[in-house]
Amino acid sequence: MDPGLLVSDLLDTNAMTALIVCKDGSVKYINKTYLDILGKKEEAVVGKYIGDITPETRTLISLMTGKAIVGYNWSVNGYNMIACSLPLIKNGEIVACFAYSLFLDIWDAKDLVNNLMSELNMYKDEVHHLYSARHDFAEIIGQARNIQDVKFLAQKAALHPSITVLVTGESGTGKELFAHAIHKASSRSRMPFIRVNCAAIPENLLEAELFGYEEGAFTGSRKGGSPGKFELANGGTIFLDEIGEMSLSMQSKLLVFLQEKEFERLGSHHPIRVNVRVIAATNRNLKEMITQQKFREDLYYRLNVLNLDIPPLRERIQDIPLLASYLIPKLNRELNTCVTSMSDEALDIFCKYDWPGNIRELTNVLQRAMILADMENYLTITAKQLVFMKNHNETKDDSSSKTLRSLIRDYEKQILAKVLEETDYNKSKTANILDIDLSSLYKKVKQYGLTPENF
């Protein structure tokens, strides 16, 4: 195909104006669209000096300087265009200038920008929602002295927006709830609240996740690099959940950040300073981990500026009726059920139970009981809907006819099933609670057939 024909075909479009001006300023080529806008015939333009046709032309500047002029506002006969003038260079010499318009009408550009802006605002809202605290102190239910004391301390922490807080407590006691509430009640509330689950991110990725990276910092790194969670949280709060699972080498890097308040992105030597409040949480006994050399003592003291130790539910059983009456209407909305209350007998079962999974377990048990009650058209949860709980509390005594090994196996299976249920079948949490390796948990789950379908 004739290459000349292809270029003129390309340029002869009504979507843009196109003009080629020779080094001496004479017009070499002009497309039909531009001729129509100028209101001229081809022979009145081609071969003529461009300065005589459009005196304000930038093509002459491009020819003189050899520099491209990109994206300027160009108005001709009522058409508001965005145009570009590009010098054409051959063997180091300026030979011509090519000028074209990006938009025939600036309103097209404005529409595009407006569309992009509304899209951008939508994403900003989304990110704000994703990176904002969703719970406040009003959602932390409890009249018992021990929880009231912790709540009081947490409200004080909210008033000091730079204090580092360490939230400890058993699984399901409300550690995350407290972190949200502190951020929301603090002067940082309009800024991001960013949660990082240190247990869920593989060790080799956690550093990049927290501190970000530069382009090319590692294979597979994103073009242009990426900010880390510390940068994203600037002005706000970073919630380092399950801090007890952080590797020792990552603990050292975190310690440096807490001391210096600055860090470098992976693959960069440029320090970045941020202003973030750190709230860390764990259900592990960090002091014990220090003695086992699994947690750095210096980091522990840096994090433990203020400790909120949330009491387990069994140490505040007087709150159980209150929690039930708070959770029942909430769960009714989620489950589309219409349960109104609990019988005295059912409440008694609740108060006598140990609640190793704390409020999360209480919520799950209530959910199950409410579904059962609803299926049987009960408005009140009675002992009948809690039979599955009683089974957990009672261990059948048929030991006389069994060998020690099979008794131990039965007991192990029972414990595993119980903890898996309490953690919503979360294997890493289960392994954690029982203090066994994840790999041996997988083995046992398989051995005892404790697959989710069997629950």
Ligand SMILES: Nc1ncnc2c1ncn2[C@@H]1O[C@H](COP(=O)(O)OP(=O)(O)OP(=O)(O)O)[C@@H](O)[C@H]1O
């Ligand atoms: N005092 C409370 N009042 C009402 N609901 C609560 C309270 N504490 C916890 N919850 C609810 O219990 C559930 C578990 O809470 P949360 O996730 O904060 O616990 P956690 O301590 O972070 O648990 P884990 O150690 O398993 O991560 C959530 O649904 C939370 O809303």
Ligand SMILES: [Mg+2]
């Ligand atoms: Mg949590």
